[in-house]
Amino acid sequence: MDGPTLTGHSGGMHRREPLGGAEFAPETTYLNSASSGLLPARSAVALRAALDESASYGTMGRDYFGAAAASREAFARLLGVPAERVAVGSSVAVQSAFVASALPAGAEVLAPEGDFSSLLNPLAAHPGIKLRTVPLEALADAVRPGTALVAFSAVQSLDGRIADMAAVREAARAHGARTYLDITQAAGWLPLRADGFDFVVAGAFKWLLCPRGVTFMAFGGEYGRGEEWPAAPYAGWVAGEDIGASxxxxxxxxxxxxxxxxxxxxxxxxGAEQSLGLLNELGVETVHGHNTALAEYYRAGLAERGLTPRAAPGSAIVSTPGIADAEHRLAEAGVRISVRGGLLRAAFHLYNSTDDVDRLLALVG
Known part of the structure; x- marks a missing residue:
């Protein structure tokens, strides 16, 4: 995808202002969306109203299911899937445990080395599952007869590398393997479709700008379309066909x-209903262009300083070795960023600007 015309430092770039207007006015220079996102103003207003409502109507509010249903619909629009194929939950780890429970005894699960723990640990801990890991770049080639599931993140949390999702999907299909795609570090900025994968999970508190405790699972493949759904081992009353009688x-x-x-x-x-509404209004393609332009601007600035980030073409996450010790200095200056695996990880999202990048580069050195 073509990026914006660059002009500015190092040939630079046209000044790029944040998206979202008055929805964001952080007191920090916030470059840490790969850890958690900023809450839009409309979401904060809705949350305060819900808290006030709880003083008279209880902690489930006057309409416990309304916001969840609207959030389900909004997430489904972002992913281009019917809402009937989306479940709501609380964490990626719980959803990974569910996927593990759907596999036969002795199943081989293939995954990238060093992928996020919430994806891998529940699979590895499930009795009878054999977890095999390979480098991300070798994932598609490593699918073999007998592989029951390929589990992987669309974007790696550590360094922003984007998986070759199409290649992995096709390799899995060729060997009759299921696919489990974690889009926690991708949904909200990377254009995606979920219908080509059997299970797609998203923790929504990062790039989707939702409060913590919002997770979605989308089902692709033939589940519910002629093929029986997997067992629902964690089903409670909210999972009944007639909730009022469940x-x-x-x-x-x-x-x-x-x-x-x-x-x-x-x-x-x-909060999620409002946050996802904002992303649908802006459009993921627009957010993608904004985020990746800022990331490229930052990479160019690093190169001028003789610094080379981990290769992650097209990613909104830029992780750089050799400058992790700058984190404390950046925090003192009000720049929110993270260090993962000895890499200084910057994550550029819709509320960031070229001014934020310039400030980061000036402080990095």
């Missing part, structure tokens, strides 16, 4: 992916 005893599960819903954190989904 409080007691054994109930009939929902006909849609809602059968995998967890009882959701109400306040978190009140």
């Amino acid at each position: 409080n007691y005893g054994l109930v009939r599960p929902a006909a849609t992916a809602r059968r995998f819903d967890e009882p959701h954190a109400h306040y978190s989904y009140v």
Whole structure:
């Protein structure tokens, strides 16, 4: 995808202002969306109203399911899938444990080395699963007969590398393997479609700008379209077809992916409805162009200083060795950033600007 015309430092770039207007006015220079995102103003307003409402109507509010349903719909629009194929939950780790439970005894799971722990640990801990890891770049070639599942992140949390999702998907199909794609570090800025993968999970508190406690699982493949859904080992009353009659005893599960819903954190989904609404208004393509332009501007500035980040073409995450000791200096100057694996990790999102990049470069050295 073509990026913006560059002009400025190192040939530079046209000044780029934040997206979202009055939705964001951070007191910090916030470059840490790979850890957690900023909450839009509209989401904060909705959360305060929900808290006030709870003083008279209880902590489930007047409409416990409304915000979760709207969030499900908004997430489905972002991913281009029907809302009936999306479940709501609380964490990626819980969803990974669910996927593990859907595999047969003795199943081989293939995954990239060093992928995020919430994706890998529940798979490795499940009795009978054999977890095999290979370098990310070798993932598609490593799928073999007998591989039951390929589990991987669309974007690596550590250094922003983007997986060759199409190659992995096709290799898995060729060997009859399921696919489990974690889009936590991709959803909200990287254009994606979920319908080509069997399981797609997203922790929404990073690039999707939602409160912590919002997670979505989208189902692709033939699940629910002729093929039976997997068992729902964590199903509770919210997963019943008739929620009003699902409080007691054994109930009939929902006909849609809602059968995998967890009882959701109400306040978190009140905020999520608003945050996801903003992203749908702006459009992921627009956010993608903005974020990657800033990342390229930063890479150019690093190169002028003789610094070389980890290779991650097209990524909004830039992780650089040799300057991790700058984190303390940056924090004192009000720049929020992170260090992972000895790399200074900068993550550029819609509320960032070229001024933020210039400030970061000046402080890095």
